[in-house]
Amino acid sequence: MVEIISTERLFTNQFKSIDEVTYIRNGKQHKWIMSKGHDTVHILVYNTTKRKLLLVKQSRIPVMFNKNHYGDSTTIEACAGLIDGFTAYSGIDQARLTARAELHEELGYQVPATNLTELPRYISGTGSSGSSCYPFYCEVTDDQFVGQCLGEHEDIEVYELLPERVNWFLSNQSNTDATTRYLLQWWLLNIKENNE
Secondary structure (H helix, E strand, O other), X not given: OEEEEEEEXXXXXXXXXXXXXXXXXXXXXXXXXXXXXOOEEEEEEEEOOOOEEEEEEEEOHHHHHHOOOOOOOEEEEOEEEEOOOOOOOOHHHHHHHHHHHHHHHHXXXXXXXXXXXXXXXXXXXXXXXXXXXEEEEEEEOHHHEOOOOOOOOOOEEEXXXXXXXXXXXXXXXXXXXXXXXXXHHHHHHHOHHHHO
């Protein structure tokens, strides 16, 4: 059994906090440094008009700093964002509103909330933050495109992926994250045949 004795806040800003947690396990005291961040949404988008998956291509400073992959700091990811707004809501309702806002901001599509298919929520960063990820799948059409609404510090390009290139992407792209890989594999197993 594990019992948390105390926590000490070491750092905090608008995105994350770092805490030292003191706990007892099997009668012995231990310490763990952990981060607490916002939960996130990730949305895999398929444009039925173009018959292409839509991802985002952007430069990530932590990737550049850590050199966690081969090449530059540019990553190709599913549309995503922090769940840090819509505070009058919670849980899946807050996640769904955030997902709609991120679709507009990063990819330029305005869709009704009913267009978002909720996938099983999971925990990310189990050893460091324990944040929740709310993944979604969404189909859009060209008629729903209204233009990107990027934030001041965002430089995002839309990356179009043909369905027949998904396996190639999964086998050859090292500049992507685990959630994008999960969403693309989910799409191969559940959706691809319906869109060929």
